[in-house]
Amino acid sequence: MTREELEHVIRASAGITNQYEFVILGSQAILGAIPHPPAIFTMSAEADVYPLHAPELADEIDGAIGEGSQFHLAKGFYAQGVGPDTAVLPDGWLERVHRVQNANTDLRVGLCLSVVDLFLSKAWAGRDKDREFCIELLRHAFVAVEEALALVPRMPLDGPQQQTLIRRIRRWGRSSIP
DSSP states (O other): OOHHHHHHHHHHHHHHHOOSEEEEESGGGHHHHOSSOOGGGSOOOEEEEEETTOGGGHHHHHHHHSTTSHHHHHHSOEEEEOOTTSSOOOTTGGGGOEEEOSGGGTTOEEEEOOHHHHHHHHHHHOOHHHHHHHHHHHHTTSSOHHHHHHHGGGSSOOHHHHHHHHHHHHHHHHHTOO
């Protein structure tokens, strides 16, 4: 997905829901902070999105422009309607988002996770694809290990879960060194 395609998703989501602000989770949130990242970060055809003030409308987005929709078939990319609980994020994440708002979004707003918050949500999820994505974020210096570790105490995790996350981040940091 490109930044322009993300802008189209924001515009289309606004048209479907009549909402103004949309949270962008998942890997394509990187397009808020880094509009033209290396190709390794834009391989996904989907943007995870929900209306900030009406998350219950995410199903409408999913139905209209989701996977397998006419929109998807015509454009080659799509939106996945998700909810606020889709990603585990550190306290204060909304204060660190990157706003995507311009003529291509019809001046509607995409609130893309900051790269470090994106990293932490994927690090906690810990799937193979998340591991690869996070290691690339570290390798490209879009996130620093110490920056991520500093936010771990703000994650809504208990002590043992935070320790697991810390070990994972440190391990992935070592793996990112060429």
